[in-house]
Amino acid sequence: MTAPQENGPADPDAIKADIEATREQLSRTVDELSQRLDVPARAKEGAARAKDTAVETYRENPPVVLGAGVGLVALVGLLVWRRRTKDRRAAARAARRAAAQLAARRKAARSTGRKSTRKARRAARRTTK
Structure with missing residues (x-):
């Protein structure tokens, strides 16, 4: 064993x-x-x-903790405010850009329309003389 x-x-x-x-x-x-x-x-x-x-x-x-809490709330509020104004500024910038493009297109269309009108008038004068 x-x-x-x-x-x-x-x-x-x-x-x-x-x-x-x-x-x-x-x-x-x-x-x-x-x-x-x-x-x-x-x-x-x-x-x-x-x-x-x-x-x-x-x-x-307690005052220190309350001050820290107020500071934290102010910081969060500032961040939210900046974010919103940033979005608004971007939207306003895009709107101004779109308005400028639209104005440029209208101006181009008007000048093109004037040229074609002038050409048509000249052609009409030539045929009538």
Whole structure:
């Protein structure tokens, strides 16, 4: 038969106790790994931590937090205003460009119309003389 290993316990009760200890250690390791891999739970923890930090900062110094909030709102408002005015300026620029093109076309059509009218009058004069 096989001889007992020198590294491990030889007593069956000791072997069972060693197996149980290994199972407990493995269970703790699996629990730690599952906690590390649970992304939604970690995200919730991070959000809760950020909220707690913000609340604590507000309690320590409310005017600074209010000033930062006002500054943030002003920054967002400025960005929205610039975006809207940029769109309006682009639309106005496009409208001016289209109006200039239309005016140029009308002018070209008028001058072409005048030339053809002049030619027709000259031709009519030649035939009547």
